[in-house]
Amino acid sequence: MLILGASVLLLQVFATASATEAERYDTATNVTSRSGKALSIFQIIKFKHDPCPGDGTRQGICHSNAECVALGGKSSGSCANGYGVCCIVALTCGQTTSSNCSYLTQPTNPTGSNMVSVCQYTVCKCTPDVCRIRLDFTTFSIAGPQVGTTFDGAAPLNIGNAIGECSTDSFAMTLSEGHSPSPICGFNTGQHMIYEPSDMCDEATFILGAAAAGVRARNWDIKITQYKCGDEAVAGPPGCLQYFSTDVGRISSYNFPTNSATIGAQTTHLSRQAYSICIRRNEGFCAICYVPSIVPPAPTAADQASYGLDKGAAAVHDLDCRFDYLQIPNAEAFPLPVAMPGTPLTNMIGKQLFCGRIFNVDVAAALPASVCSTTAPFRLGFSTGGGEFTNMATPEKNELMGAPGGIVGFSLDYRQIPC
Numbered sequence: 001m002l003i004l005g006a007s008v009l010l011l012q013v014f015a016t017a018s019a020t021e022a023e024r025y026d027t028a029t030n031v032t033s034r035s036g037k038a039l040s041i042f043q044i045i046k047f048k049h050d051p052c053p054g055d056g057t058r059q060g061i062c063h064s065n066a067e068c069v070a071l072g073g074k075s076s077g078s079c080a081n082g083y084g085v086c087c088i089v090a091l092t093c094g095q096t097t098s099s100n101c102s103y104l105t106q107p108t109n110p111t112g113s114n115m116v117s118v119c120q121y122t123v124c125k126c127t128p129d130v131c132r133i134r135l136d137f138t139t140f141s142i143a144g145p146q147v148g149t150t151f152d153g154a155a156p157l158n159i160g161n162a163i164g165e166c167s168t169d170s171f172a173m174t175l176s177e178g179h180s181p182s183p184i185c186g187f188n189t190g191q192h193m194i195y196e197p198s199d200m201c202d203e204a205t206f207i208l209g210a211a212a213a214g215v216r217a218r219n220w221d222i223k224i225t226q227y228k229c230g231d232e233a234v235a236g237p238p239g240c241l242q243y244f245s246t247d248v249g250r251i252s253s254y255n256f257p258t259n260s261a262t263i264g265a266q267t268t269h270l271s272r273q274a275y276s277i278c279i280r281r282n283e284g285f286c287a288i289c290y291v292p293s294i295v296p297p298a299p300t301a302a303d304q305a306s307y308g309l310d311k312g313a314a315a316v317h318d319l320d321c322r323f324d325y326l327q328i329p330n331a332e333a334f335p336l337p338v339a340m341p342g343t344p345l346t347n348m349i350g351k352q353l354f355c356g357r358i359f360n361v362d363v364a365a366a367l368p369a370s371v372c373s374t375t376a377p378f379r380l381g382f383s384t385g386g387g388e389f390t391n392m393a394t395p396e397k398n399e400l401m402g403a404p405g406g407i408v409g410f411s412l413d414y415r416q417i418p419c
């Protein structure tokens with residue numbers, strides 16, 4: 001008998017069955033001993049593939065020793081009362097996983113390579129009823145996109161076409177069926193990505209371009225967690241590439257320097273992105289507000305605020321945001337103009353798209369402020385075009401002019417507002 005998602009061991013035992021944490025299923029006819037106690041001749045020990053502590057760095061999953069070997073894993077101690085091993089599955093380039101909680105690894109390569117190389121992993125569902133797979137980038141550092149440079153004054157013209165393109169290194173999750181997420185590159189430690197896996201296996205591919213002298217060493221360590229259909233409260237609803245479930249948190253565009261307190265002049269968002277970020281509306285909360293995580297008192301090109309998208313010197317909205325923008329459904333300034341809890345805004349529609357250099361509902365504002373929405377589910381859209389506008393000598397038409405520049409991308413802090 002094959003039981004999916006559980007290990008089954010057949011043991012021959014001649015001892016009185018005692019209760020253990022592992023579930024035991026008798027198969028043999030019970031033999032009644034003189035003492036009147038039941039004696040099992042054969043027992044099937046069945047235990048679930050539950051997460052186990054692992055080695056302190058990587059989590060494992062409890063499997064039988066034979067299964068762990070078949071999965072290409074390594075035992076890090078025992079589990080299920082000694083009947084299983086805590087199996088850690090850490091893949092290197094070229095390997096395949098069909099295990100929950102596996103890792104895609106690449107140790108730091110300090111020299112880099114002077115040839116283009118490809119590192120591909122195959123990721124398969126661990127059981128047929130998996131609907132969402134989450135990649136947690138524990139470390140993720142590959143060559144960044146073509147950067148732009150923000151200028152306080154005059155900026156160069158007509159150099160914007162390739163800004164934001166992942167033209168040296170890239171990482172792509174390529175699905176055999178359905179819509180694959182856009183490739184990413186650069187620094188993404190702490191970020192994550194969730195996708196809907198195919199019934200066939202999918203490919204996770206790093207392309208590493210020829211490293212000129214000075215290109216940073218690449219390294220990554222990605223944890224893969226698989227979630228069953230119906231686990232949306234944990235894994236997020238379909239179509240959300242990123243998912244947050246805390247009451248407060250920080251959301252940043254890919255390749256945002258989340259490890260730095262200062263947003264330098266070469267901070268550059270990725271081009272050709274289009275995805276949704278979802279935030280679980282927690283019990284007792286009716287609205288969500290966002291504000292830039294970093295706002296220096298006097299922004300300069302070398303010390304920018306953590307929001308800058310597209311053309312425009314100030315706050316820009318809706319039809320004026322054409323290529324790079326954030327989408328916040330029915331967004332309003334804080335405090336919200338309607339009584340809580342969660343009354344739908346009937347008399348006003350609010351702003352939908354946000355771009356420009358100042359994060360604010362008010363186009364005349366000189367400073368960023370909280371932007372809020374009562375529309376549930378809580379969701380942010382992010383969209384960027386190919387390249388950046390640099391064809392004119394004004395911030396309204398040149399994304400490199402003015403601080404923050406329109407090439408920055410975003411890092412926003414959010415908080416859910418009680419009803």
Ligand SMILES: *[C@@H]1O[C@H](CO)[C@@H](O)[C@H](O)[C@H]1NC(C)=O
Nearest residue numbers: 026027028029030031038039
């Ligand atoms: C064997 O006996 C035990 C204890 O009386 C009982 O719980 C168990 O169901 C029996 N198993 C079978 C296969 O009859």
Ligand SMILES: *[C@@H]1O[C@H](CO)[C@@H](O)[C@H](O)[C@H]1NC(C)=O
Nearest residue numbers: 051100101130225226227228
């Ligand atoms: C995978 O492991 C996580 C915990 O690490 C668990 O929440 C999830 O349900 C598991 N997925 C499956 C398909 O069993």
